[in-house]
Amino acid sequence: MTGITYEDFLDLDYDPAESELVCTFTVHPASDMDMEAAASRVASESSNGTWAELQVDGTITDLSATACGIDGDTVRVAYPEELFELGNMPQVLSCIAGNIMGMKAVDRIRLEDCEWPEGLATSFVGPQFGSAVRNDIFDAGERPITATVPKPKVGLSTDQHVQVGYEAWTGGLDLLKDDENLTDQGFNRFDERLTESLAARDDAQDETGEKKSYLINVTADANTMLERVDRVAEAGCEYVMVDVVTCGWAAVQAVRERCEEHGLAIHAHRAMHAAFDRVETQGVSMRVIAQISRLCGVDQLHTGTADLGKLANEDTVGINEWLYGDLYGMTDVLPMASGGLHPGLVPELVKRVGTNIGVQAGGGVHGHPDGTHAGAKAFRQAVDATVEGTSLEEYAADHPELQVAIDKWGTETPR
Numbered sequence: 001m002t003g004i005t006y007e008d009f010l011d012l013d014y015d016p017a018e019s020e021l022v023c024t025f026t027v028h029p030a031s032d033m034d035m036e037a038a039a040s041r042v043a044s045e046s047s048n049g050t051w052a053e054l055q056v057d058g059t060i061t062d063l064s065a066t067a068c069g070i071d072g073d074t075v076r077v078a079y080p081e082e083l084f085e086l087g088n089m090p091q092v093l094s095c096i097a098g099n100i101m102g103m104k105a106v107d108r109i110r111l112e113d114c115e116w117p118e119g120l121a122t123s124f125v126g127p128q129f130g131s132a133v134r135n136d137i138f139d140a141g142e143r144p145i146t147a148t149v150p151k152p153k154v155g156l157s158t159d160q161h162v163q164v165g166y167e168a169w170t171g172g173l174d175l176l177k178d179d180e181n182l183t184d185q186g187f188n189r190f191d192e193r194l195t196e197s198l199a200a201r202d203d204a205q206d207e208t209g210e211k212k213s214y215l216i217n218v219t220a221d222a223n224t225m226l227e228r229v230d231r232v233a234e235a236g237c238e239y240v241m242v243d244v245v246t247c248g249w250a251a252v253q254a255v256r257e258r259c260e261e262h263g264l265a266i267h268a269h270r271a272m273h274a275a276f277d278r279v280e281t282q283g284v285s286m287r288v289i290a291q292i293s294r295l296c297g298v299d300q301l302h303t304g305t306a307d308l309g310k311l312a313n314e315d316t317v318g319i320n321e322w323l324y325g326d327l328y329g330m331t332d333v334l335p336m337a338s339g340g341l342h343p344g345l346v347p348e349l350v351k352r353v354g355t356n357i358g359v360q361a362g363g364g365v366h367g368h369p370d371g372t373h374a375g376a377k378a379f380r381q382a383v384d385a386t387v388e389g390t391s392l393e394e395y396a397a398d399h400p401e402l403q404v405a406i407d408k409w410g411t412e413t414p415r
Helices: 035-045 089-096 130-136 158-170 190-208 222-235 249-262 286-296 316-324 343-353 372-388 392-396 400-409
Strands: 002-004 021-029 054-056 066-071 074-079 106-115 145-148 175-177 213-215 239-243 265-269 300-302 334-337 358-360
Touching: 021 035, 021 089, 035 066, 035 074, 035 106, 074 089, 089 249, 089 286, 106 286, 130 334, 145 372, 158 175, 158 190, 158 372, 175 358, 190 213, 190 222, 213 239, 222 239, 222 249, 239 249, 249 265, 249 286, 286 300, 286 316, 316 334, 316 343, 334 343, 343 372, 343 392, 343 400, 372 392, 372 400, 392 400
Parallel strands: 145 175, 145 358, 175 213, 239 265, 265 300, 300 334, 334 358
Antiparallel strands: 002 054, 021 074, 021 106, 066 074
16 A cells, blocks of 8 residues: 655656646745745645545556745646546646645745646637738727727616717727627617627617627626627627636637637627736635636626726736737737726826737726717727827827817826
């Protein structure tokens, strides 16, 4: 018989194989644990260990993770590929972000980053379109695509919602987007909103000569989401929107498969992400959530505003770079900047994150003193001025909507 103890999961001289998934954690051990003891328990609990010394008859498959590096409060753990069911994101996360988040051996633990091996990464389909939507759908050239959410985010009737969309589209914005908590409530039914919004979209396209589209929220139980995806495709829309964290990664994978049948792109809203990533010493980082999103196949993902908007600080630039970066030939993801943006923030946003993005403003469009249509014009004017290298002040001289927006908000970040 073979005894297995915590010490068997620690080898600081271990060099991970190329086939292994290597995860980086921030670990704060419990008061009665040193870092090596805590690290070995992280590797044990997240692979094939337990608290008691085991006596196992015969030969078993070695699925042990190895804590292979400690640097201050940072721990690296290598996981053998055989530990995972390929293409099954819930199972992967049950290993690397499962019971370890509640162990008494650590006061705090946060999954910071993953180095995905080719075999595991390519077992996921990844995005269909990614950043190519900017030109494949909208012919946006060098500028970011633009979006807005009707405000208030819930409570508008279908007619009110559609009118806001029409005003935003004809003002120059590319996308109308449902917010995370609008699905199929009594005041604004999904099917009616879909049909009537797309009719208004068609009118806006005829009026402006520009392509427009709609990010309609299909989030629900998995079966209902798939039915809604079918209806969106039948209605002639290019996108669906999914609250990827709250609906779960298995559901996202199912939606991705159905969307490929219809040629639909997926816009990922990250509602609830901060429950995992806001505390800097506990949970799962937004970087890892973004990685999971790409593997599961979303085309657009909210990644923050590089500290310019109303939401908590995060590594927007680093996350965006990972979403664009090479991953064994997998399609990239278009980052969406949103949360407290208005026209006066656009130049600095583009300076920080570039133009291969989507930019979304809610209050920064609808809060314009002259209404949604003028607010949409001002936001698009800010984008156009920035891309052509003209200051907002100069551009506003003959674009009154932009001037009104600058007079109201300046370049201040809202809270």
